[in-house]
Amino acid sequence: MQNTILKVKNLNVELEGEKILEGISFEVKEGEVLAILGPNGAGKTVLLKTLLSLFPYQGEIEWKEGVEIGYVPQRLPFIKDMPLSVREFFDLGKIPVSETQRILKSIGLDERILQKKIGDLSSGQFQRILIGWALSSNPQVLLFDEPLTGIDIEGQETVYSLLEKLKRDKNLTILFVTHELSIVYSLADRIICLNKRLLCSGVPREALTPERIADLYSGQVKFYQHRHTE
Amino acid sequence: MTGQFIFSLVSGIFIGGAAGYLGSLMLSKRMALAAGPLGHLALPGVALALIYGFDISLGAFPFVILGVVLIWLLERKTKLPMEALTAVVFATGVAIAFFFLPIDQAEAALVGDIAKIQLHEVIYSVILSLIIFVTCQKIYSPMALINVSEDLARSKRINVSKYNLVYLLLVALIVSLGVKVVGGLLTAAIVAIPAASARNFSRNLAQYKALSLSIGMISAAVGIALSWVTLLPAGPLIIVVSALIFLISVIFFKRK
Numbered sequence A: 001m002q003n004t005i006l007k008v009k010n011l012n013v014e015l016e017g018e019k020i021l022e023g024i025s026f027e028v029k030e031g032e033v034l035a036i037l038g039p040n041g042a043g044k045t046v047l048l049k050t051l052l053s054l055f056p057y058q059g060e061i062e063w064k065e066g067v068e069i070g071y072v073p074q075r076l077p078f079i080k081d082m083p084l085s086v087r088e089f090f091d092l093g094k095i096p097v098s099e100t101q102r103i104l105k106s107i108g109l110d111e112r113i114l115q116k117k118i119g120d121l122s123s124g125q126f127q128r129i130l131i132g133w134a135l136s137s138n139p140q141v142l143l144f145d146e147p148l149t150g151i152d153i154e155g156q157e158t159v160y161s162l163l164e165k166l167k168r169d170k171n172l173t174i175l176f177v178t179h180e181l182s183i184v185y186s187l188a189d190r191i192i193c194l195n196k197r198l199l200c201s202g203v204p205r206e207a208l209t210p211e212r213i214a215d216l217y218s219g220q221v222k223f224y225q226h227r228h229t230e
Numbered sequence B: 001m002t003g004q005f006i007f008s009l010v011s012g013i014f015i016g017g018a019a020g021y022l023g024s025l026m027l028s029k030r031m032a033l034a035a036g037p038l039g040h041l042a043l044p045g046v047a048l049a050l051i052y053g054f055d056i057s058l059g060a061f062p063f064v065i066l067g068v069v070l071i072w073l074l075e076r077k078t079k080l081p082m083e084a085l086t087a088v089v090f091a092t093g094v095a096i097a098f099f100f101l102p103i104d105q106a107e108a109a110l111v112g113d114i115a116k117i118q119l120h121e122v123i124y125s126v127i128l129s130l131i132i133f134v135t136c137q138k139i140y141s142p143m144a145l146i147n148v149s150e151d152l153a154r155s156k157r158i159n160v161s162k163y164n165l166v167y168l169l170l171v172a173l174i175v176s177l178g179v180k181v182v183g184g185l186l187t188a189a190i191v192a193i194p195a196a197s198a199r200n201f202s203r204n205l206a207q208y209k210a211l212s213l214s215i216g217m218i219s220a221a222v223g224i225a226l227s228w229v230t231l232l233p234a235g236p237l238i239i240v241v242s243a244l245i246f247l248i249s250v251i252f253f254k255r256k
Helices: A044-051 A077-081 A086-092 A097-106 A111-115 A123-135 A153-170 A181-187 A210-217 B002-028 B032-041 B043-052 B056-077 B082-100 B103-111 B119-148 B150-155 B160-182 B187-201 B205-230 B234-255
Strands: A004-015 A018-029 A033-037 A058-063 A069-072 A141-145 A173-177 A190-195 A197-202
Touching: A004 A044, A004 A173, A018 A044, A018 A173, A018 A190, A033 A044, A033 A181, A044 A141, A044 A173, A069 A123, A069 B150, A077 B002, A077 B119, A086 A097, A086 A111, A086 A123, A086 B119, A097 A111, A097 A123, A123 A141, A123 A153, A153 A173, A153 A181, A190 A210, A197 A210, B002 B032, B002 B119, B002 B160, B002 B187, B002 B205, B002 B234, B032 B043, B032 B056, B032 B082, B032 B160, B032 B187, B043 B056, B043 B082, B043 B103, B056 B082, B056 B160, B119 B150, B119 B160, B119 B205, B150 B160, B160 B187, B160 B234, B187 B205, B187 B234, B205 B234
Parallel strands: A018 A197, A033 A173, A033 A190, A069 A141, A141 A173
Antiparallel strands: A004 A018, A004 A058, A190 A197
């Protein structure tokens, strides 16, 4: 019924001699919201970046022809090294002024924010700006790395409802990496879990049994240690 | 006498401005100090230029290019931290230069000697500074995006390696020119200090760029003028002036 927008077959990624992903295969349908789950170091972010062709890989990644992809990275620690207003950040992405209004509206922010310095934004505001940036190319697909991590509670709510709205209004296909199970249940149509290899896939309520969760994260002490690594 | 003053003033202002402008990109790439090792690496070339009586920048350039190529290759091929390279290059440049640097001319090599600049040097300094400025302006937006996030830049199909290479060539040019004005020891300062001050004063990128450029020019102009009056070397005076501007910017930043 729905068209396939992404087909991944036997994907292998090796970085600096270390195998990060092994034999990953899955498909995504148009308009689907797919959550990618797994412990720290499982290769979730690498998977997203590989889908964007940012890393070399073996295997097949087949996007539907002519598909436009928007990418929302996890964190931009270096952006504060430079005085930059929101308007100028949009300029760096060559986003025309005429587009900006439409984007701001869709991410629920006021035009006054354009004059603000990026460094002065709240974490939630900044996350929404990043989403707006990714939406500027009118993508059919949004790749989203940890939408809620590092964002204050209030910001999490706005980002969450924005994602819901995008899913509802724009029929966007969304692939997101996350640790937060709550947003998986409420937002994702399907999940895949991985830890180097694909461990499960399916509808969240069926695929994510308590045993599976325990299995996925068990023995992963470092997951609970709250490590601040990339 | 006045002609000589105008020569050094004009070339100083152009080189200082271009250095400040390019420095604003280097600072946001966390690479402002890379001009340090490059300046040091230039010293053997400067020493050769002094011995055989050709232009200091010309002598410096091949050595700086060597350093730039090293940095570029290392950035592309490995994840080796810049500091490792920096530490090695820094010391090697100085060490080799001291084997044959004529001691009576050491000051010119170490802290620059713009007071004796010749007309033809003024002309090519101005032209090269303009080329650096214009090229830098062309690559500024993509480079700024690369500095923020290479992944974002790549997702916008920006050729990161290509821009990095152009940028590093500009760095090599400015270091070679800078060696003439402030010497091998102080080149890092003419690119780093104006941009650091500008960052404190600025609320956005447009201000940051404009201020880096103008603080670079003003520091050079005031430094060279002071040198003319006090007979102290211009290079160190330029750096002291820009350091004073930096102090003011810190106070300003705290109030903001």
